[in-house]
Amino acid sequence: MADQNGILLESGTNELEIVEFEVNGSKYGINVIKVKEIIQPAAVIPIPHSHPYINGIIQLRGEVLPVIDMRQVLGRQPGEKSAQEKYIVSEFNQQKVVFHVDNVSMIHRVSWDQIEKPSDMYQNTDTKVIGVIKRNDEMLLLLDFESIILEINPESGINVGMVKKLGKRERSVKKLVVAEDSPLLRQLLSDTLKEAGYEDAEFFENGKDALSYLESLADSGVPVEQKVQLVITDIEMPQMDGHHLTRRIKEHQVLGKLPVVIFSSLITDDLKHKGNQVGADDQISKPEINQLINSIDTLII
Numbered sequence: 034m035a036d037q038n039g040i041l042l043e044s045g046t047n048e049l050e051i052v053e054f055e056v057n058g059s060k061y062g063i064n065v066i067k068v069k070e071i072i073q074p075a076a077v078i079p080i081p082h083s084h085p086y087i088n089g090i091i092q093l094r095g096e097v098l099p100v101i102d103m104r105q106v107l108g109r110q111p112g113e114k115s116a117q118e119k120y121i122v123s124e125f126n127q128q129k130v131v132f133h134v135d136n137v138s139m140i141h142r143v144s145w146d147q148i149e150k151p152s153d154m155y156q157n158t159d160t161k162v163i164g165v166i167k168r169n170d171e172m173l174l175l176l177d178f179e180s181i182i183l184e185i186n187p188e189s190g191i192n193v194g195m196v197k198k199l200g201k202r203e204r205s206v207k208k209l210v211v212a213e214d215s216p217l218l219r220q221l222l223s224d225t226l227k228e229a230g231y232e233d234a235e236f237f238e239n240g241k242d243a244l245s246y247l248e249s250l251a252d253s254g255v256p257v258e259q260k261v262q263l264v265i266t267d268i269e270m271p272q273m274d275g276h277h278l279t280r281r282i283k284e285h286q287v288l289g290k291l292p293v294v295i296f297s298s299l300i301t302d303d304l305k306h307k308g309n310q311v312g313a314d315d316q317i318s319k320p321e322i323n324q325l326i327n328s329i330d331t332l333i334i
Contacts, residue, residue, distance in 0.1 A: 045280035045311040047273055051141045051166070053173060054121065054134040056103045061134075062141070062166065062175045064269055066299055069122045069129070071137050084185045088133055093122065100131045106161065106181055125298040126179060126189060126319055141168070148175060148271040150214070150238065163214050164271040175271075179298050179319070180217050189320065196228045196326060204230035207262045207333055211236045212243040212278060214270040218319075222265075229326045235261075239270040240278030251287035261291065262333040265325070268297040276311050283312035292332040296325050 051062035052071075077089035077100050088100040100120065117136040122129065148164035164175035182189055209226065211234050213219045219236050226234050237243040243266070250260050264282060266275035273281075275295050282288045292314040300308070300318035308316040315328045 045276045045307075047145045047277035048142060049145060049269075049274065051143060051173065051175065052121065053138045053141060054103075054119070054132075055136040055138065056107055056134055058135075059107075060138075060171060060173045061103075061107075062173045063121065063123065063132075063178060064175075064299075065140060066304065067123045067125045067178065069124050072120045072122060074118050074120055074133065086181070086185055091120075091131065093131075096129065098122070098129050098131050100133050101181070101185070102133050104133075104135075123178070124301075126182060128182070128189065130182065132178075141166070141173070145270065145274045145277070146241070146272050150271045163269070177215055180215055183217065196225055196322060205232045207231060207233065208260060209234040209329070210243055210247060210261050210264045212238075212240050212264070212266040212270060212275065214238050214267060218267075225322050225326075229329075231329065240266060240273030240275055242272070244273065244278055244281055247282065247288055247291070248285070251285065257287055257291065263329055264291055264293045265296050265329075266293065268295060268299050276307055279308070279313050280311040294325065294328050294332070 050065040052065050052068050053060055053062055055061070072093075075091045075093070077091055079089040080087060083089070086101050086105045088102045090097050090099055092098075115135065119134055119137045121132040121134060121137065123132060143166060148166050150164060151162050161176050161181060162174050163177045166173040166175060209231055211219070211222060211226075213222060213236065216238075219238070223234060223236065226232075235246065237246065243264070247257070247261065247264070250257050264278075266278050268275040275297060279293045279295065282291055282293055293312070295308045295313045295316045296319060297316075298319045300316045305316055314332055317324045317328060
């Protein structure tokens with residue numbers, strides 16, 4: 034499914050396709066790029082003392098995959114089983130998992146600028162909602178699946194300890210701009226970059242705000258490279274995604290020489306061509322933080 038839709042969507046158009054699914058009558062969405070296939074529920078083998086979100090494991094074509102109960106994730110009580118229940122087989126962050134949902138209804142093509150960020154009233158580092166899509170009288174909530182996996186298995190996330198092995202470093206004169214929508218990952222990235230010596234990093238929660246900031250620097254008359262040395266961007270972000278941000282930077286008369294590194298859970302061999310098409314200088318899969326630091330060092334030092 035991901036490969037097929039990857040052909041349909043050009044890189045850098047700021048569009049995405051969303052698989053809509055239901056849990057307890059509410060509608061949610063997952064980026065189609067993350068979805069490998071949608072299957073009927075299979076027999077699950079329970080795992081003693083596993084995380085409360087984990088139903089157990091299944092075997093799918095020789096692979097053993099964990100099954101995550103989205104009712105538990107979203108704080109809903111288990112209900113009656115129905116014929117509409119589905120398993121969404123997903124791959125991101127270099128791992129495969131299965132999400133157990135009540136139903137899968139349809140696929141929507143939307144622009145990232147149609148996706149509103151969650152209100153500050155209910156957004157915090159523990160939120161599982163990264164965007165809200167309004168469709169007629171309904172709302173579709175785009176979930177942060179990376180943070181769900183991180184909650185289940187903290188070892189799968191960015192590991193600051195890995196960077197400590199690089200030893201004492203001095204990079205404070207280098208300025209980075211980082212676009213990352215997840216509050217949790219913004220904090221982890223901030224801590225990790227500081228540990229690597231990059232203490233001067235400006236964080237933005239979407240590509241649109243990051244681009245506005247960079248364009249303001251370009252309009253100031255001072256050479257941009259004196260103010261910012263490199264841009265790091267996620268791909269999935271409300272308002273403007275990382276591919277579109279990269280393309281806008283690279284096509285800009287003043288900003289075009291800035292190195293851009295895409296740091297995302299969606300970096301795979303099958304999808305790297307999308308970053309190449311928009312001019313990314315490097316593409317690194319989360320959570321390979323050592324590779325990110327090495328890439329930054331190579332590109333600006």
